[in-house]
Amino acid sequence: MEALDMRVNTIMGKLPVSMAMRQTPLTCSGHTRPVVDLAFSGITPYGYFLISACKDGKPMLRQGDTGDWIGTFLGHKGAVWGATLNKEATKAATAAADFTAKVWDAVTGDDILTLAHKHIVKSVNFTQDSTCLLTGGNDKVLRIYDLGKPEADPLEIAGHTSAIKKALWCNNDQQILSAADDKTIRLWDKNTKEVVNTLSFETSVSSMEYIPDGEILVITYGRTIAFYNAHSLDLIKTVDAPASIHSASLHPDKDFFVAGGDDFKLYKYDYTTKEEMESYKGHFGPIHCVRFSPDGELYASGSEDGTLRLWQTAVGKTYGLWKCVLPEELSSENSEALYCPPAEIKA
Amino acid sequence: MRGNMKTPVSVLRLPRGPDPNSRGFDPNSPRFIALCPTTLSSSSSSSGVGDEEEQRLRSDLRERFLRTLLLMTDKRVEFNMHEKVRVRARFGASDIDVLNFQVCDLETPLGVQKEALLRCQDVISCSFEL
Numbered sequence: 001m002e003a004l005d006m007r008v009n010t011i012m013g014k015l016p017v018s019m020a021m022r023q024t025p026l027t028c029s030g031h032t033r034p035v036v037d038l039a040f041s042g043i044t045p046y047g048y049f050l051i052s053a054c055k056d057g058k059p060m061l062r063q064g065d066t067g068d069w070i071g072t073f074l075g076h077k078g079a080v081w082g083a084t085l086n087k088e089a090t091k092a093a094t095a096a097a098d099f100t101a102k103v104w105d106a107v108t109g110d111d112i113l114t115l116a117h118k119h120i121v122k123s124v125n126f127t128q129d130s131t132c133l134l135t136g137g138n139d140k141v142l143r144i145y146d147l148g149k150p151e152a153d154p155l156e157i158a159g160h161t162s163a164i165k166k167a168l169w170c171n172n173d174q175q176i177l178s179a180a181d182d183k184t185i186r187l188w189d190k191n192t193k194e195v196v197n198t199l200s201f202e203t204s205v206s207s208m209e210y211i212p213d214g215e216i217l218v219i220t221y222g223r224t225i226a227f228y229n230a231h232s233l234d235l236i237k238t239v240d241a242p243a244s245i246h247s248a249s250l251h252p253d254k255d256f257f258v259a260g261g262d263d264f265k266l267y268k269y270d271y272t273t274k275e276e277m278e279s280y281k282g283h284f285g286p287i288h289c290v291r292f293s294p295d296g297e298l299y300a301s302g303s304e305d306g307t308l309r310l311w312q313t314a315v316g317k318t319y320g321l322w323k324c325v326l327p328e329e330l331s332s333e334n335s336e337a338l339y340c341p342p343a344e345i346k347a
Numbered sequence: 348m349r350g351n352m353k354t355p356v357s358v359l360r361l362p363r364g365p366d367p368n369s370r371g372f373d374p375n376s377p378r379f380i381a382l383c384p385t386t387l388s389s390s391s392s393s394s395g396v397g398d399e400e401e402q403r404l405r406s407d408l409r410e411r412f413l414r415t416l417l418l419m420t421d422k423r424v425e426f427n428m429h430e431k432v433r434v435r436a437r438f439g440a441s442d443i444d445v446l447n448f449q450v451c452d453l454e455t456p457l458g459v460q461k462e463a464l465l466r467c468q469d470v471i472s473c474s475f476e477l
Contacts, residue, residue: 024356030365046378067362071371109372325357
């Protein structure tokens with residue numbers, strides 16, 4: 001595993017010396033097929049959590065800061081394309097190729113609700129109070145389910161001319177952003193069900209992330225990571241990466257963003273200057289999704305290689321399963337208790 | 348500056364992977380205990396069966412079970428177990444967690460076993476004459 005040198009004296013603060021640190025990601029195994037989507041919960045009294053969607057049909061819940069497996073949601077009969085958690089991590093929702101979206105109890109792992117659709121479901125998103133679920137998929141229709149009245153028909157919003165890849169609530173759950181294979185991103189008013197604004201692209205959008213605090217929309221297409229104002233859909237800035245990018249995520253403090261795609265690498269950029277700061281190899285396949293944790297201390301990536309990897313934002317800092325060890329300590333007797341990964345791993 | 352030495356970041360251990368035998372969601376985890384205090388899902392509380400009523404029913408069932416064990420003492424009981432096993436024995440006692448039944452004169456295809464313990468998790472049902 002290789003990584004660029006990271007001079008940590010400024011970021012780590014406490015260390016008096018400049019140190020070159022090599023990033024050691026935490027690899028979460030368990031999935032047997034590509035990991036295509038992942039989402040974090042908010043910060044709860046029990047920490048924060050991570051859900052991963054996988055083509056093996058078995059989405060998994062993990063402890064967010066350690067990657068420890070908590071449970072597997074069993075029930076889907078096809079690849080799971082989208083997964084999300086509510087803020088409190090008490091509910092999960094998944095979108096699958098078996099033409100259903102499911103709502104789960106994220107504490108017990110039980111299947112609470114199955115919502116039948118007419119085609120593959122790709123995206124699921126809770127409102128902030130978890131009372132409504134937004135779904136979108138290959139039948140090109142956005143649906144809003146009232147989880148208090150699951151028997152009732154969902155509200156439907158049609159308009160896209162191709163499969164919907166991602167649908168997100170925005171603007172205090174009053175509006176909806178949807179990205180589809182018709183190369184558009186549309187902003188809808190949930191009450192009127194009308195399009196408020198549209199963004200058109202030359203190529204299909206590969207991912208979309210909405211940051212409520214600051215109303216920023218992060219979009220990826222081709223080799224570009226683009227940042228828009230989520231209200232006006234005005235372009236803020238774009239950054240081009242060395243390879244085709246499948247997913248990007250902006251740090252909660254809006255100082256960095258990370259991106260990953262076809263060349264198996266994770267890239268970290270300075271949001272203000274747009275400069276590439278670091279890049280990491282580690283995955284053995286294209287990266288499909290990447291997200292920052294709610295506290296910004298780490299970011300998770302999901303790949304075609306079937307693994308999730310957790311990466312530190314400040315390399316070398318003590319956090320979760322990572323322990324800051326000064327070079328003197330590493331060579332001393334005291335380091336026996338620490339797990340030291342092999343120095344070089346040949347891909 | 349330390350030159351070209353790259354110090355690997357240490358990790359305490361690797362993330363724990365899935366348990367091959369279970370789907371997880373440990374009912375003994377602090378989060379589970381705090382958020383799921385009863386076995387009834389919250390949706391059923393709206394049907395009128397409250398926590399108190401559930402506890403009363405549970406107490407009744409527990410008492411009936413314990414009384415049945417008392418009645419079984421020294422009686423010849425037929426145990427219906429997994430893998431189509433049916434055996435008869437004289438019931439002695441149960442341990443406190445109902446993990447084992449102490450029996451004597453257990454009739455098995457290999458002969459009569461003077462003293463034996465039956466593993467309760469293998470027992471599907473048992474019957475005896477009052």
